[in-house]
Amino acid sequence: MLKLNLRETGTCPVCEGECSVTAIRSIWNSNTRGYVETATNVPCTNCGGQYMFGTPSGMSPLNKEGVPCKHSYTRPDVGYRSSTYSVTRCEHCNDKLTVDSGD
Ligand SMILES: [Zn+2]
Numbered sequence: 001m002l003k004l005n006l007r008e009t010g011t012c013p014v015c016e017g018e019c020s021v022t023a024i025r026s027i028w029n030s031n032t033r034g035y036v037e038t039a040t041n042v043p044c045t046n047c048g049g050q051y052m053f054g055t056p057s058g059m060s061p062l063n064k065e066g067v068p069c070k071h072s073y074t075r076p077d078v079g080y081r082s083s084t085y086s087v088t089r090c091e092h093c094n095d096k097l098t099v100d101s102g103d
């Protein structure tokens with residue numbers, strides 16, 4: 001069977017394979033007429049959720065040190081910029097991320 005992605009992967013260090021992480025969100029409470037901080041699960045943005053139309057897989061590519069990468073994307077390269085999206089790369093594993101610039 002042909003495998004297009006030959007990069008080795010490991011358990012995502014951010015969500016630990018759970019595909020979601022806990023985030024604190026401010027939610028309007030109409031009873032107290034104020035915002036309350038609530039813990040909610042959001043899709044992990046380290047193992048797939050960061051991509052356009054992507055879904056978290058719970059797996060992350062190995063980086064230069066050979067450990068599952070906790071991505072740190074550099075600022076979009078001006079040279080790659082187009083009118084609709086820009087491309088940025090992870091400084092640890094060179095993973096490519098296309099960002100909709102929305103303009
Ligand atoms: Zn993850």
Ligand SMILES: [Zn+2]
Binds near residue numbers: 069071091092
């Ligand atoms: Zn990375």
